[in-house]
Amino acid sequence: MMAHLPKRSPVVQGTAPPYRALRGNPLSDAEFRTGVLTTAWTPTLEYAWDAGEAISEFLDGLRQGKILGVRCRRCGRVVTPPRAFCELDFKPMDEWVELASTGTVNTFSICYVTWDMKPLRRPQLPAVIEIDGTNPRGGFLHLVGGVPGRSVEEIRRRVRVGMRVQAVWKPRAQRDGAITDIRYFAPVASGRSR
Amino acid sequence: MSDRVAIVGVGIVPLRVQSRERSFRELTFEAAARAYADAGITHEEVDSFVSVCEDFHEGTSITDEYTPDQLGAVLRPVHTVAGDGLQGIAAAVMLVRSGIADLVAVEAHCKASNIVSHQQVLAMALDPAYERPVRVTPHAIAALEMRRYQQDSVIPDEAIAMVVVKNRRQALANPVAAHGSSISPEDVLSSAPVAEPLRTLEISPYADGAVVIVVASEDAARRAPKPVWIRGIGWASDSPWLAMRSWGQASYAQLSATMAYTMAGITDPPREISFAELDDTYAYKELQHLEAAQLASRGEAARWIMDGHTRQGGPFPVNPSGGSLGMGYCFDATALYRTGAAVQQLRGEAGRVQVRNASTGLVLSWRGVPTQTGGAMVLGAL
């Protein structure tokens, strides 16, 4: 795929600004691994983050099979993921709202690789889901699932921006109070909205 | 347009060993709300925002992402200084002096309690090829410096222990402090060795918190209830290499203090400065910084701590807040907590830890092991 890419700019050093040779010694992958001296370190970094008031409530809601939001008394926005204060009015937000488990796909992608660029057996479908009941419409990152097919064409036939989706939950006993208590959002049988 | 800059708002969340019920966002929201109220402003009136934080303290890459909401800074000019708290204040000072901002909020928070692998995080600050493979606790670097400093300045172990005693006792009177206690020099000297000559009680213990400081132009300061003037500010970094430093000398402190004094027009620091909040991440540092900031001559720092010269009621109070030893060490927020404490002194609002006749204070900070980076700031009531 990349065979036609040259290794280095053909510009003769010194003939383009800053009109001095640019320094640097490029290495190939093989040279990097075996040709030069390197030091390796594998960090073990562990953190235990306090979820805080708002997110703890949200996670608790997820355990109960609910998506919660909060409403700002001042500007009237209803938002999720919930927060303890309205970031626009800079006032506490404490009016909790139970939102629907349905929503709309704001955007999605079809990802075929892992973070270190290895092929996935089945593509992942990350998406931003706008949750029903929010105002203005908004939501959070999650996954679209329950969609057969592997190729871009197959998946795009079944998943669209603006499509209606429904949360598919883990069974009660398996929920931890985590975002993954929702397995994924699946297309709603009745088709597209808008 | 004047170049004078003041601090007009301080918002402090009391330091605590744990802060389980609240996330870092919620802690910072409280600090910001308090700071803006203290300054008599709304979040909308702030022109620019600076956050002081480090990725590995948060456990997040590009932690700048998570800064604006809790400052009321959505869609505003916000930037992160991955550095010392006084560098954050310096950025605010420069923004004000450039003319484009009259009010700048500077934020830092700490969730040390959320870091499980402390030693790993600290160890990762060492050079991977030359320094990390030695595999000693990073506290050993402080210990190396401590031994050298003790020798050069002739500091007895008891003097260092007295720093701990003074600061932890002082913290009992400071409602914001997490580690106030009544201990004796013997308690300190018999505490478990960490890396000789450094002992456990000579290392400031961690605490969680958040602090916001509001910096203002002269115009804006005149409208604020209680301005305290930044007469001078300085910051400097000496070589990061362990092999390339003048062990024991805290050169970053010398350079920073000189820069701040020059800006403030201070030519005789011991006479012109009334009190100081100096970094005491490790107890010996308080003495070392006292000397490096030209407030005490070599050896004088040890005499002073032994004869009470630097206690709250003494001739030259040092760390009346209780320092990090007494308040708690809170990483990137440390320098801003000391700034807040100094501002309260100069306003006469320090309550039980109030220093008498405080007119000019020095804040001196250090980024901690293994850095040679720090800052200095001269604050004045007028």
Next chain:
Amino acid sequence: MSLMKRKPTRRVAVIGAGLSLFMRRALETGKELSYYAASQALETCGVRLKDIGAVVMATAPDAFDGVHMKGEWLLDGAGATRKPYLRAYVGGGSGVFSIISGWMMVASGLFDLVLVVAEEKMSSCQPHPQGAFLTIFDQIIERPLGPNLLWIFSLEQHRYMATYGIRNDDIARVSVKNKHNAIAHPAAQVATEITVKDVLASEVVAWPVHRLMVSPVSDGAAAIVLASEKVASRFTDKPVWVQGVGWCLDTSYWGNRDLAYPRYVEKAAKMAYEMAGITEPRKQIHVVEPYDPFAYKELHHLEGLQLADRGKAPEDLAHGRFERTGELPSCPSGGLMGVGNPIAAAGLMKVCELFWQLRGEAGARQVPGAPERGVAQAWGDLMQVGTVAVLGLQ
């Protein structure tokens, strides 16, 4: 409504610039790369390190290097030993924020000569530098989903395409233009002639993103020297003035934002334009270096910069408006897509490009018509931050 309290009174100029090669993996350490760029910037304008009052460093995630507080670790390579040194870090926006950071140092009156260095060494991070980005996501409600960096780009690109009816061919043209432009850039890592067909035939990594729409992993450094008006003329008779700076950070709640349009780039641009006295950006800006880590981003950012109508940048591109010889040359350097993407260094590389373009020194990359004013822009964090600098001859 004004985005600043008042215009700054002290003028700041760029008087020198330097680069290292941009490489997939360099033998050199980050300190050494910084040294290459910094020493070259100083050499080109005859400023000695001892005359530099302060140093600013821009470098993106510490996780690339596996070094905590890596700003400290790099400072000797940036010439900052025993000087006031500061690292400002706004993710991918850092490269252009670095000149803003340096600008405030001089504009404050505290320093007359400031060295600005931007460095990145991504190759240390194994098995792949993308690993450093696993932790950009929310600790509690995002990371458990296993997101990777490609997700945010593909989600944003798709939203942009769906909102305006833009197709992948339109976007692929950016890869073609920039990789071609980079052929004339001595630092370039991935300069080449390709076609839209090549781009669309390249592997789909995260649809709609194809591999040839992604800028490469890189090691490299860039540096500039800033001077106050008082001293600039001592070192050059062609100072390039920092006419305006702007920056803006949007909410971290990106699921609550419309990804189709970078409103934070707009706001940052408006701040910089206000400072520079620009009222008609499309007429008054002659060359632009928008941030292009992925092909669609150049288009997205041109719209945010007010240089194309919303959703219309692809059309303008197709009509040749953004070619070097077009009405508004965009990424004449070859951008990140062509030169390479050592993150912070890439942003400052764009500033260097404007420096040479405005002085008429860009050689084979020179845009015609004697441009007098240019804009450099970078972007970063979770698709949240816009950093903008306007440079000009007046």
